[in-house]
Amino acid sequence: MKKITAAFLGLGALCAGTAVAQMTPGGIGMQPPNSALAEEVHWFHNILLMPIITAISLFVLALLLWIVFRYNSKSNPTPRKFSHNTMIEIVWTVIPILILLAIALPSFELLYKEDVIPDGKQIVAQGDGQTIDFVFPNDFDERRRVARAGHLNVIIDDGSERRTLKNRKDFRVDGFGETNMVVSLNEPPARGERVIIRGGRNVNHRGEVEMAPTVTIKAIGFQWGWRHAYPDFGDFEVSSLMAAEDQTTPELYRLEVDNRILVPVGETIRITTTATDVIHAWAMPVFAVKVDAVPGRINETWFNADREGVYYGQCSEICGIKHSFMPIAVEVVSRPAFEAWVDEQRAFAGLEPMFETDNVKLADASPADAAAAE
Ligand SMILES: [Cu+2]
Structure with a gap:
């Protein structure tokens, strides 16, 4: 059974596209999910969708081969002339309906969970x-x-x-x-x-109540890059442009940005998206997030990261000649590190600090600074 699952995971990865291949040199699997919802999305893809797709493809291939070899003009010189068979028509109507229902019902549930912002x-x-x-x-x-x-x-x-x-x-x-x-x-x-x-009513597959968002990020797509506003934390924006080739590693070229955005680990993050020129899409595979950024309108979705780390995504709506040059980099950090970063961004924007982040800053400060702070 494990082997079969692994085979399906591999097949899934082939469909998952180039961004994944860039993430792990030589790797073909999807990036490990980093939220409860992403785990459900992966289950849906790997365990439900891929086996159905594989079975249907093999079945159609077998039918084709059977017809090609059994009913060619050599092996079957006088073909029969019937044109209808009620039984088989019922079967090939009803079975696909059942298959589509089996796919649709869990996918509606997932779409609903991605769409409704938790309020726990x-x-x-x-x-x-x-x-x-x-x-x-x-x-x-x-x-x-x-x-x-x-x-x-x-x-x-x-x-x-x-x-x-x-x-x-x-x-x-x-x-x-x-x-x-x-x-x-x-x-x-x-x-x-x-x-x-x-x-709260949003409960993930582990039975945990998903809490209301503590951070809202407004991602604004433009040709070619992203600006990220943090409206809960003051009037500042983080502009993320693709890092130049000599400013990053070959593996991360076209994924790394000049300014990453930060989010706290284990908290619900609301992402709202819009765009200034054409339609873009804010996509972050580890969180199973992909949402269009449409000029003149706001879309929203959310995620709750389980683990700290740096994660990469890309614009996923073909938006022009440099479409593939607008990556997204999200750094998931601890709450204190997030607050220290917010205050740093506020300082750049000429705003007063918002948090008591002395304890975090002391770690970086020299002993003399620490003594002065006391
Ligand atoms: Cu774009």
């Missing part, structure tokens, strides 16, 4: 060794309210480890679907432990 929220409470009841304000729109245990994560964080509690076994909930819900734990969390209750 959390409360964090300190344990005191006594309290067992915690109020979760379920004040979403009526249709978005937490209505069952599947929309809820109850987590105990003791500072070093987090464990997720189980409905009924570890806690009970009063007031599903109402505006004020009470989560009652069976055992009171100890002093020093934190209770984190997350609720």
Whole structure:
């Protein structure tokens, strides 16, 4: 079974295109997914789509070969003259409909998940060794309210480890679907432990509630490059132009940019896109994100990165002669590093710092600077 999956992964990679080949020299697989949603997209492609495509291609090939060899004029000199067969017509109408349904239903679910920005929220409470009841304000729109245990994560964080509690076994909930819900734990969390209750309707395939965005990035495509605005963090824009050939490695040429954009790891990032001239598309394979950037309109999607690192994407809407020269580079970093970067960008734009990032800056500063800061 593993071998078969690997074969399908390989076939999938052949279809995945050149950007992937550039990422891993000699590699043919898709880039490992870096979000829960991307994992689902890969499952859809590798496990559902590729086997169906492969089976259909082999079946059609077999039919063709059968007709070519069995019914050529030599082996079948007097052909039969019938023109209809009701049974076979029903079969070749109904089976493709079933196949299309099997593909369409999970793909609609994925499209919906990519399209709807999560709105989950959390409360964090300190344990005191006594309290067992915690109020979760379920004040979403009526249709978005937490209505069952599947929309809820109850987590105990003791500072070093987090464990997720189980409905009924570890806690009970009063007031599903109402505006004020009470989560009652069976055992009171100890002093020093934190209770984190997350609720929302966007739940990923791991059962985690996806939280509302903490960062919104407006990606503006132009011929030929991207500008990225961070409206939550002040009036600054990061212009990303393709790095010149001598400013990067051969593997990253046409993927690397002069100014990467940064996002914090493990947080929901909302991407809105638009363009100033023609239609572009903001595409980032590791997050399974691809959204058109259309002049005069705003599109949006989102992602939530699992791992830190630098990831590359490209404009994916043929937009003119330098279409292949407008890469996107996203650096996923820790929250403190993100905040330090935001303040740096704000400083470039002549704005006051927004965060207390002394602790991050001290790490870079010389001992004399650190002493002066105290
Ligand atoms: Cu473009």
